[in-house]
Structure formats: C-alpha cells, structure tokens
Amino acid sequence: MIRSGAVRRPPLLVVLVALVVIALGETAGAAMSQLRGPIQRYAAARVDANRVAHGLSGSAEYDDEIRGQAVFLAEAGLSFFHTHAEGVGLTLFFAATLVASVVPGRRARGVLYGLLTAGGLFPLGYLVYGAGVLEWGRDTGVEFAERYVLTALGSAAIAGLLGLAAALVAARRRG
Amino acid sequence: MTPEPAWRLPPRWVLLVAVVLIGFAEVGGASMARFKVELTRWARDAMLARPEVHGLVGVRDVDERVLDEALVKFDAGLRLFHMHAEGMGLVIVATTTVAATLGGAGRGLMVALLTAGGAGYPLGYLLWSGLIPYYGVEPGKRMAEWLVWIPFGGATILALWWLAGLVALRMARR
Amino acid sequence: MTVLLAVVLATPVAAHHVGTYVPRDNAISANFKQIKFAVQARKFDVALRLFERGDLRTEMRARAARLPAGLEAATRAALERDDAADAEGHLMLFFSALARDLARDAERQLAEAATPRAARLAIGQRFLEAIWRYYNLIDFAVSTRDSKTSVAMRLAFDEAETYAKTPAAPGAAPTVDPDKLRGAFRRMAQILSDLIAASSTSARRDS
Numbered sequence: 156m157i158r159s160g161a162v163r164r165p166p167l168l169v170v171l172v173a174l175v176v177i178a179l180g181e182t183a184g185a186a187m188s189q190l191r192g193p194i195q196r197y198a199a200a201r202v203d204a205n206r207v208a209h210g211l212s213g214s215a216e217y218d219d220e221i222r223g224q225a226v227f228l229a230e231a232g233l234s235f236f237h238t239h240a241e242g243v244g245l246t247l248f249f250a251a252t253l254v255a256s257v258v259p260g261r262r263a264r265g266v267l268y269g270l271l272t273a274g275g276l277f278p279l280g281y282l283v284y285g286a287g288v289l290e291w292g293r294d295t296g297v298e299f300a301e302r303y304v305l306t307a308l309g310s311a312a313i314a315g316l317l318g319l320a321a322a323l324v325a326a327r328r329r330g
Numbered sequence: 331m332t333p334e335p336a337w338r339l340p341p342r343w344v345l346l347v348a349v350v351l352i353g354f355a356e357v358g359g360a361s362m363a364r365f366k367v368e369l370t371r372w373a374r375d376a377m378l379a380r381p382e383v384h385g386l387v388g389v390r391d392v393d394e395r396v397l398d399e400a401l402v403k404f405d406a407g408l409r410l411f412h413m414h415a416e417g418m419g420l421v422i423v424a425t426t427t428v429a430a431t432l433g434g435a436g437r438g439l440m441v442a443l444l445t446a447g448g449a450g451y452p453l454g455y456l457l458w459s460g461l462i463p464y465y466g467v468e469p470g471k472r473m474a475e476w477l478v479w480i481p482f483g484g485a486t487i488l489a490l491w492w493l494a495g496l497v498a499l500r501m502a503r504r
Numbered sequence: 505m506t507v508l509l510a511v512v513l514a515t516p517v518a519a520h521h522v523g524t525y526v527p528r529d530n531a532i533s534a535n536f537k538q539i540k541f542a543v544q545a546r547k548f549d550v551a552l553r554l555f556e557r558g559d560l561r562t563e564m565r566a567r568a569a570r571l572p573a574g575l576e577a578a579t580r581a582a583l584e585r586d587d588a589a590d591a592e593g594h595l596m597l598f599f600s601a602l603a604r605d606l607a608r609d610a611e612r613q614l615a616e617a618a619t620p621r622a623a624r625l626a627i628g629q630r631f632l633e634a635i636w637r638y639y640n641l642i643d644f645a646v647s648t649r650d651s652k653t654s655v656a657m658r659l660a661f662d663e664a665e666t667y668a669k670t671p672a673a674p675g676a677a678p679t680v681d682p683d684k685l686r687g688a689f690r691r692m693a694q695i696l697s698d699l700i701a702a703s704s705t706s707a708r709r710d711s
Contacts, residue, residue, distance in 0.1 A: 161336035161337075162336060162337050163335065163336050163337070164335055164336060164337045164431060167432075167497060167500060167504075168501065170428060170432070170497055171494060171497045171498055171501060172404055173424075174425070174428060174490065174493060174494040174497060175494050176491060177421060177424075177425065178487065178491050178494050181483070181486060181487050181490060182487055183490075184483075185484075185487060188475075188479070241417055241421065242417070244424075245417075245420050245421065245424055248424045248428075249424070263422035277372065288424045347632060369679070383656055385626050385627065385630065387609075387627055387630065387631075388607050389606065389631075390636070391530070391602070391606055391637075392606070392609075392630045392631055392633075392634045394530055395527060395630070395633065395634065398527070399525045402525050402551045403522065403523075403525065406522055406523045407522065410522060410523075438610075438644065440675075455522075456706070458522075471522070
C-alpha cells in the first residue's frame, strides 16, 4: 500500500515545461481563431515561395488545389498542436507529481522526470509538421516531423509512463 | 537528502468549480446522446419559426441545406462544450495548484483568473449553440466570441503566461 | 445591454475554429446514387428494388404534374428490361425537372423588389447551390446526349455565379447584380425545359 502523505511537487523545470506547454496550447487555440486569416495568407505565401517542393505547375486550377491542401495541413498541424499541448501538458503535470510523491530514489526520479519532460514536448512535433509541410512539401514535411520529432518525443512519453507504472507496482509490492 | 517540497492545494471553492465543471461536461455529453432527437427537434422548430433569421425561402431543396448546416453547427457547439469543459476542469486543478504553491504575492488574483477563465470559456460553446436557432450561426458565434471566448479565454492565457514567467524567474534566482 | 449586443452583432469577428460543414446528400440524391451504382454493376433487380422503395420515386409521384407524362412508369420499365441507358435517360429528365423548378423559383423570388439587395443575392447563391447539387448528378448524362445543352447550362451557371458572388481577388470590380442574376436563372430554366421537351419527344418517337 502506498503510504499517504503530502503530495510532492516535481522540480521547477518540469513544472515550467508543463505550464509553458499548456500556455502555448491555449495561445495556439486563440491564434487559430483570431489570426485565421493571416495564418492562411502566410501559409499560402510559403507554398508559393517553395514552388518546387510543392510541385506547382503554373496552372491556376491545379496550383489552387495544391495550395489549398497544404494550407489545410498547416492548419491541421496547429489544431493538433492545440489539442495535444493541452492534454500532454496536463499529463506531464500529473505524472511528474506522481513521480515526486511515490517513486523512491533520486536517480530513478531523475530518469523519469527526463523522459516525461521530453515527452511533454511532443506537441511541438505538430508545429514542426505544419511548418515542414509549408517549407518542404506535404510528404517530406510530414515524414520529417513524424520520424525525427513525434516518434522520438512520443516514445519518451510512453517510456516515462511505463516507467512510472513499473515504479507504482514496485512501490505497491514493497508495501 | 532534502525531500521534494509539497504542492499546496488551491482553495476549496476552486476545486469545487473544477469538479462541477467536469460534472457539467459529463452530463452534457450524456445529454447530447440521450436527448439528441429532442434537442435537434427543438433547434429545428426554433429555426423554422424564424425564417428571416436563417434566410429560409420556403423551397425545400434550398432550406434543407441551410437547416442541415445550422443543425450540424448546433451539435458541434454542444460537443465542443463537452470536450472543453472536461479539459478545462483539469487545467483549473493543475494550474491553480501551481499558482497556490508558486504564485507568490499575486497568487490570489492568479487563481481567480485561472478559475474564472477556465470555467467560463467552455460555456461560450453552450451559449453559441443556444443562440444559433434565434440569431443564426455567424451572429451567434460573434456574440459568444465577444461575450465569453475572448474575455474568459484571454483571462486564462494571461494568467498562464504570468504564472509561467514567475516560475521561470524563481528558477533563475536559485 | 442592448447597445452592447448591437455593437457585438455589428462588429466583424475572426472566424472561431468550430469545424467545417460538408454538405450531405438528401434522401433523393442518395437514392439516385444507390440506383446508379446498382445499374453500373448490372444488378438491375437491386436497382429496381431501390427505385420501388426509395425516396426518388416518392418525389417523382409528388411532382408528377410537372414531369413528362409516364416518367415513373418508363423508368420502372427500363430497369425491368435491364436497359441502363434508358433508365439513365429517364432519371436525367427527372433531375433536370428538379433543377428547372428551382431555377423558376429563384427567378420568382429575386423578382420581389421589396427584398433588400443583399438578401436577394444571398437567396440567389443558395438557389445556385441547390440547382448545382441536382444538375451535377446528371451533367455527364446530359453532355453525352446533348453536348450543346450541357455547354449552355454550364455557361448559364457560370454567368449566374458571376452575378451572385463577390470576386475573390481584392480590388477587382464588383459584379454582383440581382437583376442580371434573375436573367441567368431564367435562361437556366429555359435550357432545362427545352432539354426535357426534346428528350420526351425523342422518347415518344423511339417507343
């Protein structure tokens, strides 16, 4: 049985990362609404600036379709960032609090804080996704974000949570 | 080894607001499923009673698309209320706990902004849905935007960055 | 409070991202697609069943007075003898009639001078969308049977769109004109009436 006691807080750095991720998520939500027009115009301009990457042909109908898809994906990246930042920020907060309160051993806590905090940055992968689509084209941008950011940081989050689960089981066994 | 310091809980009224908000979110989600037909019927009847508001012309093939879009948006508003209320309830608990522990002299105002902003913001979606049958999709959205989303959402964002700044300063001073 | 509401309603606001609406098929167009896919798959018994039980036939009966005589019976007969081309032709007539009636309704509603200009344009845009939703289903069938009519209809539709919608390019000259829009609807109704008359005459001659 886990002994009840004060609910401890994680290190300030972890708390700051959680707060900043939540704040960025909320700000992104506001930006999606209030700055929708400027964001769409910026995205369209980036597509035009990277004509080769997007395969623009000079035909208005075809290019409009390509531009529309890219702008849609960029907006989707921002939307995913908003939703994931809110959720992952909270996950980091609560999971790190559990680590601080329940996991014995400074080194173990340090490893879990590291993994969870890295995982807390996972939503930034969607910003990379959106920007990557605009700068490098749809397929290259999405692949880059998935391979080098989302997979890495998502894996860290999963590893951190699995580690926390293992620590909770171990703590329960110790009684 | 110095043990980790503890979290200080926010005032009970804050936790009550958060729990009640999550409760409303869950009831709202259940109601959307249980009363879907009744809600749709009510909204549709209210729209048909105000043809000039919705631009209804009395031709089925034209009006059904207008009504369908308005009803989809009506449903979307309820769904977005459910989602945001669930999430913002948790955001209130987490952020006010941080504010109560690390907020310093301004913690009272910070907690108030986070709680009011977090609780009020999702109600904007509920308001929007309620206004659609009476004012239309876009005018209803404008009202919800200025009366709820901007003030309450703005309060939350302001308080969050203020709190993040304070925590960063505290870290830097160590 | 009233003043605040007035200010709020009048003030343009950035779009709050609440999702996108994708127009759905109504019961008639959904039933048409089901019948069409069954015919394309040469499953005429299925197509006949879908026709007999579906909303499309119900609508045909409700509008019988405004459709070529015997259209419902002719459609059924075509499905019964596994005649895909004939069935398609009869369904083409049906949707042409739907679009024609909408164009006539649009012309009538836009004639009301008491309605404010902005409201007339909004009405016109909605009618255009409704007409296109039906005509789009049969555009290919029309073009294979009567390419001139298909081109004329598309030109009339494009013209109507020009008069109904604000130009996308900033700084471009405004083209919205409710009276010219009415004229475009009148032309669409005439084109479709001629198509129905010609197709009905041809069907009688061939039978």
